Amino acid sequence: MVIQTLLADDEPLARRKLREFLQADADVKIVGEAGSGAEVMDLIRKTNPQVMFLDVKMPGQDGFAVLEEIAAEKSMPMPSVIITTAYDQYALKAFDARAVDYLLKPFTMERLRAAVQRVKDQLSTAPAKPEKGPETREQEYLNRLVFKSKGRILFLPATEIRWIGAEENYVRISNGTESHLLRDTISSMEQRLDPKMFLRVHRSAIVNLNHVKEIRTDTKGDFVVQLLNGHIVPMSRSYHARIRHLLGRWMMRPKAS
Incomplete structure (x- = not known):
């Protein structure tokens, strides 16, 4: 080549x-x-x-x-x-x-x-x-985030992101071992990340589906997302119907007894 x-x-x-x-x-x-x-x-x-x-x-x-x-x-x-x-x-x-x-x-x-x-x-x-056109370019999503942290320029592959949380005018991005606070909005991040991999589950939270273990209710009856590393992300009821619809297309049906 x-x-x-x-x-x-x-x-x-x-x-x-x-x-x-x-x-x-x-x-x-x-x-x-x-x-x-x-x-x-x-x-x-x-x-x-x-x-x-x-x-x-x-x-x-x-x-x-x-x-x-x-x-x-x-x-x-x-x-x-x-x-x-x-x-x-x-x-x-x-x-x-x-x-x-x-x-x-x-x-x-x-x-x-x-x-x-x-x-x-x-x-x-x-x-x-x-051939390049607006309709193809719109489907391109971030495959990595690049940002400054403590005097370093860090490269974080999108696949390594576990969850993203909103904190006022910032977003906190976690890779499971450490988190970084970036000046951005949760809505902007949602638009720039691949929806096949990332799912917004709350007005202030996005999760990487590749790192999700289960969706369940907590002791108060509220829905939560539990990641593979045990971290709990709240799920808003206002997002529940949309999420259930999306997951319904992927869910495997158990064998009838």
């Missing part, structure tokens, strides 16, 4: 370093280099790259403006994107834009190899993509 790759960075030295690193990988073919947003768009139209290493700050259009322009052109396939930048504050925006990885300059050869391997894994397992 030869990966058609575009380098986009306004610094020639940065492009040269990246080029030298990538030329050591026989699976990577560099099809073009760009130093501005306009050049990026021109090269994408000409070369149709599978992967793009994209700097955030470039003259004319910045990296995110380039991604917005690509998305706006329905006939233009979106390449897999690896953001390269000297600034860590764009990480959340990068992954909202569905970047495959985020390389913080200066990065090492080992870090670059890991990013390239992530792209290879994605390309080797990806199904054939239908």
Whole structure:
């Protein structure tokens, strides 16, 4: 598998370093280099790259403006994107834009190899993509959350989320061993997560169905969701009918005695 790759960075030295690193990988073919947003768009139209290493700050259009322009052109396939930048504050925006990885300059050869391997894994397992349109893009859901916590940028796969709870203007996200408080709303999280995996059970709670053990009533007669790790999440009666309808489509019927 030869990966058609575009380098986009306004610094020639940065492009040269990246080029030298990538030329050591026989699976990577560099099809073009760009130093501005306009050049990026021109090269994408000409070369149709599978992967793009994209700097955030470039003259004319910045990296995110380039991604917005690509998305706006329905006939233009979106390449897999690896953001390269000297600034860590764009990480959340990068992954909202569905970047495959985020390389913080200066990065090492080992870090670059890991990013390239992530792209290879994605390309080797990806199904054939239908022509891009609004109706297909709307069905894309977050497969990971990226956020800052205690001076670190954390990557949390959606599959590892156990539950999400609302706390005023924040949401608390738990992976079973620790939780993180993020500035977001429970409704926004519900819309961005795959409804086949995540279910809202209360106005202030979402659970990952892959980590649910049972739904039952507690000693007060209220419905609760018990997770595999024993954690209890309240279920609102206002959501019960909707949940029962959804679960009814999946539930296996016991054999009649």
